[in-house]
Amino acid sequence: MSPLMELRNVDKFFGSTKALKHVSMQVHPGKILCLLGDNGAGKSTLIKVLSGYHNPTNGAVMLEGDETKFAGPRDARQRGIATVHQNVGSIPLMSVGRNFFLGAEPIKGKWPFRSIDTKKANTIAVEQMRKFGLTRVENGDQLVGTMSGGERQVLAIGRAMYFGAKMLILDEPTSALGVKEASMVLKMMRVARQNGVGIVFITHNARHAMSVGDDFCVLIQGEVAASFKRDEKTREEVLNLMAGGEDMTALEEDLEQID
Ligand SMILES: Nc1ncnc2c1ncn2[C@@H]1O[C@H](COP(=O)(O)OP(=O)(O)OP(=O)(O)O)[C@@H](O)[C@H]1O
Ligand SMILES: [Mg+2]
Structure with missing residues (x-):
């Protein structure tokens, strides 16, 4: 290869x-x-x-x-x-979901009512971490600063x-x-x-x-x-x-x- x-x-x-x-x-x-x-x-x-x-x-x-x-x-x-x-x-005071996407957040709604789809971001972030065996973080709103290294x-x-x-x-x-x-x-x-x-x-x-x-x-x-x-x-x-x-x-x- x-x-x-x-x-x-x-x-x-x-x-x-x-x-x-x-x-x-x-x-x-x-x-x-x-x-x-x-x-x-x-x-x-x-x-x-x-x-x-x-x-x-x-x-x-x-x-x-x-x-x-x-x-x-x-x-x-x-x-x-x-x-x-x-x-x-990582920014300690940012949520897990926000940190996961950092500027690439999923968007909901149509202009001019577009906003970050926080729920979706949180779900994806938590799911993705679970895939790798990290089950302790269940809430995407949790702040990164509360997570271990x-x-x-x-x-x-x-x-x-x-x-x-x-x-x-x-x-x-x-x-x-x-x-x-x-x-x-x-x-x-x-x-x-x-x-x-x-x-x-x-x-x-x-x-x-x-x-x-x-x-x-x-x-x-x-x-x-x-x-x-x-x-x-x-x-x-x-x-x-x-x-x-x-x-x-x-x-x-x-x-x-x-x-
Ligand atoms: N931007 C820079 N300007 C000048 N010298 C530099 C620069 N970056 C690295 N060096 C020098 O290059 C050499 C290698 O440094 P480097 O940081 O790559 O080592 P390292 O293996 O990462 O070390 P450590 O384990 O301490 O992190 C050192 O002598 C360092 O002082
Ligand atoms: Mg180094």
Whole structure:
């Protein structure tokens, strides 16, 4: 199968800072690509290139086989690339239904009596979240600020799926969550994968990466230091690579809880 998105020899320089150097990587439909790397390795810069925020200094971005230059994040979004940022961009004092649609609300009535169909928006939002196993939120009027971090992630991912995203870029979606919440988000990623969505999963967390990842890409100082598929390395090798030799026993135990 041809990749959904591909970077070929991408550089991104900020003055004398070389944030990305000769980065090549592929995102496949129905696969989860884990993007790993330490602070300052270039992960955010890389997702900004994928999501149309930055154009590369050199190299090519390919979308479904064609070389592409995004006009900006909106352009990328319209072409099916959804990015869910760490803070999810949710507005705490907005209702679940409103947040789900954010400017794309269903409208009822005819001009000049048109208004947002709040009931419909709420029903769709709640239904969509239920599909992903989030049953605790039953009322679309509930304010986003009253939802947990994991629930907000579910809302944001559900929204992207509803609007037909082909690719999901998730920036540390599980980093601030407890075990239960993280596993809810990881499960949701599996559902998105089953639906053929290509996922880029940025994480510092070895066990989360191992529990869902199909492909792995490790960035060190802006370069791809390792890139491999799940079965190409043993679980131990992957964990060690990600941790740089740290003791992984505790992580192994945690992994069992999640699976
Ligand atoms: N807009 C910018 N202007 C100048 N330098 C930048 C810019 N964005 C990133 N950099 C630099 O590029 C390098 C990579 O940064 P980046 O934010 O991509 O790393 P990261 O892997 O996301 O780190 P973290 O895990 O801390 O989020 C850093 O040296 C950073 O200072
Ligand atoms: Mg970052």
